[in-house]
Amino acid sequence: YLNHRLQTTCCPFFPSAEVLTNILSACDAVVSGSAALRLVLPANACNWAPSDLDIYVARNSSTQLFNLLQKHNYSLVCQRNSNDGDYPPSTIFTVTTFGNGHKLIDVIVSKTTSALSPIFQFHSTAVMNFFSADSLFCAYPSLTLRHRAMINTAGLRNRTFTPTQIKALLKYKSRGFLRSLNDRGWLSL
Template sequence: MICTPFFPTSKHLTDVLSACDAVVSGSAALRMVLPANAYNWRSLDLDIYIPLHSHTCLYHLLHKHHYNIVRNGKLNVQNYSPSTIFTVTTFGNGQSLIDIVVSKTTSALSPIFQFYSTAVMNFFSTDSLYCTYPSLTLRHHMMINTSSLHQHTFSPSHIQALLKYKSRGFRLISCEETGHPAFAC
């Protein structure tokens, strides 16, 4: 289950997501998208995305579930620019880590569509699962989000993340390899 070891039951997680207008993305969402036999890793942390106006609510609910801040994010850090990430704060309970990504906007989804790779442009909410690039993701293919290349924000941490997903069986492909016209990529 995705919710363990982070919450006692999936209802606890969905209640938190619902109360704060939040979604889960990252490896946990990717595991939900892929068939059960298509991955062999476990999620080491949970990535929860929230709109700016909901972060106080979520922090309070995490404290009720015995989570405390272990790494406080900096507000409006230049590393996040020009993204829509306001801050990232990590909570822990001695066993599990939850990264809270606060969007600069009224939507929790804004940062997800700016990810470095198509492989991680997935999320789930209390009642929905969304995969931005199913034809790529379900074949364990990924493409680089070229906006970070054009804006000169593609960093060494992005390369490390690409290598992580390569070790998980994903193959980086070009637009030509998709069989789609260049304007469709």
């Protein structure tokens, strides 16, 4: 089941899931965002497909990842630093977008030696999931599998969300996620 879900998630971006998992393995990278959420949720709970692929990598492996993406016919579209205002103070060093004329891949480079650091600073628990070359992880399975999410208020600037954060929260609301600023007893589910 999971292998089939992995294939259907990866094939719009690469010829096979094996190509992506080999890249992830070589760079000690992970995929998070909508693609990972799609693997976590049951197939009948996903009437949407990820529009892009978000790959997270440690800074010391980013050049290798960039080279592997270019080897698979992706070229650089743009690069943004984390201080561009879209991302609250976080462990994101840069976000680099690659495209192949059909699909986009965002490479999120961590400031730390771990690709995982930025994932736990996301706007909500709904997307605190990832898959690696050989694993699938969900930080809040009891919430996520019930389409519930707690909002992460740690990244607020001046007690408000950035436009990028608001857009992301609305995207997951449209995918059926109920959000809360506190657990409202949800963590006991």
